[in-house]
Amino acid sequence: MGSNHGCSANEIFEGQIHLYKHLYAHVLDSMSLKWMIELGIPDIIHNHHQPITLPELASTLQIPLTKVRGVQSLLRYLAHCGFLQIVRIHHHTEEKEAYALTAASQLLLKGSDLSLAPMVELLTKPHAVHAWSQLKKWTYEDDLTLFDVSLGSNLWDFLGKNPENNKLFNESMASDSQMMNLALRGCNWVFEGVESIVDVGGGTGTTARAICDAFPNVKCTVFDRPQVVENLSGTNNLRYVGGDMFESIPKADAVLLKLILHDWNDNDGKKILENCKEAISDKGKRGRVILIETVINEGQDEHGLTGLKLAMDVRMTCLLNGKERSEEEWKKLFMDAGFQSYKIYPLTGYLSLIEIYP
Template sequence: MASSINNRKASEIFKAQALLYKNMYAFIDSMSLKWSVEMDIPTIIYNHGKPITLSNLVSILQIPSTKVDNVQRLMRLLAHNGFFEIVTNQELENEEEAYALTVTSELLVKGTELCLAPMVECVLDPKFNVSFHNFKKWIYEEDLTLFATSLGCDLWEFLNKNPEYNRLFNDAMASDSKMINLALKDCNFVFEGLDSIVDVGGGNGTTGKIICETYPKLRCVVFDRPKVVENLCGSNNLTYVGGDMFISVPKADAVLLKWILHDWTDRDCIKILKKCKEAVTTEGKRGKVIVIDMVINEKKEENELTQIKLLMNVTISCLNGKERNEEEWKKLFMEAGFENYKISPCTGLLSLIEIYP
């Protein structure tokens, strides 16, 4: 049966409505995830050593009896979204449902080597994500970053003024770095022949420490804002240096830009890359710049992966940055004076790009 709306079938309209409602209520997915991290549920299940029943979970959390049903609703949504697995506890007569960890929720167990809970806490903090209510204002006002619509200044200025949020942000970046480090362990070819490397925007040194542990003969400098590195102590082959990457970058055989360039406009990226080029170019010797960032490839990658990258492309616009496809990356490299580049896989989301002067 046809509808009076543009001659659409009723089934098409109902499907469109479902898609609309799915996106309209998508924030509930994010808030449910935030709730599970705030309640430390992945860690509780991990420490329990086996799937935990609803009654055990609410007992540990000391949930009022009037809210038990709401906990179950949240857990069922999270399970449907892949964060938990619902299993039946055969030992109980009533076969009470229980919840087990999945690979995804294992990444939220606090105290483990690979824990992304700080990323969830940072990204979903109200102080940061309230800006996303202001797309309209941001779009109409020139030179206004999305964060500035709610924070009153850009992110970096806000972090410099607010130590607690600076810590929250740095913890989030450090947790993400551990995921990248997992990939770097299989990238020996990147570090072959290098005596020194500078990790620009290296934060508290999570990646730098892994590089130094894996390659003890390689000298690593973690280079970041003075506020970030001022109280950090290095080791035999790891040092911390404060500075501004727009002014100069310490000299080395290689410069690492891990998830840095996507924060900046094309014009700023070219400035940064030129400083990095100066850092790896000395008399008679030319090193390389190593970029770890997203490369959008809609024609060759799975739809779900592209969707995440496009979501990140909108998200990073809060800093006036962008995610780029290969042609956009190539344009930056050439305009910054580099002659060649090579792209290799790194993680599911990120690629490793070696660029040469």
């Protein structure tokens, strides 16, 4: 005979709903966003200058009549998830249903300075999606990442051998940096008294250029893998340097690490921070390392925010052998690398700004 394991029928049905919700959302959430971007729907609505009806959207996209119902189904799901808003408008003397953008879907506009469309494109690439189907094999492969298991190489080697994916990776990191730049506009005090700064893993220089614009007297160095910076041109107060952060880091008053340390385990993170400490060793009170990272605060953060941070920890751990860290874990890493003190400040909804001092 079957058993409910002490659960009532209603509890079993609730469990089924919970299971199916996550099972279906695993693929549908990300792929519906990919579909939305590939068809240019956010841009179509934006350029329409008002909410758009389903017939208007279908006409613009030249969708076959047989697919209109399917498109409506996807739009309704995206609206339920907060990426569209369903409104009522007057259209040729009739009241009709129409779709408007939300704050989330405005981040998918391809021409926007704050567009995160490249991030969606990167994380929905076939190689990125396929990797997660290898979790069981990953579990039993000592010290290998999901990318090692699914691609046969780590992420950095894969990007080095695939220029198109490397370009998209850099674009997605640049788009994420634009969000950080928005937050940093209110944190000018972080760079006061700093005459030189190195942005380690700074990519194409999105954040460094913003710092240069805000502080023309600050000398900025973008330090990244040689293949990332080799064709980039600097300015009077911005230069690009290729190298390996595990070997050494150019000297400066401050070293900036934006979402770098979460890519690495504690041993690698300690080595990076030791090199940062060496880079600022002769700068006295001006010397500091500035981190932009996640700080896991289970029990303190709102439930949904904690869920995002824990999901990011799963991604970093499985894909890169990295990790997101709690404050206690950050503190231990700083002390192990020879730093004496630190301060944590809120920055964005899920990121913190951390200053650490030698």
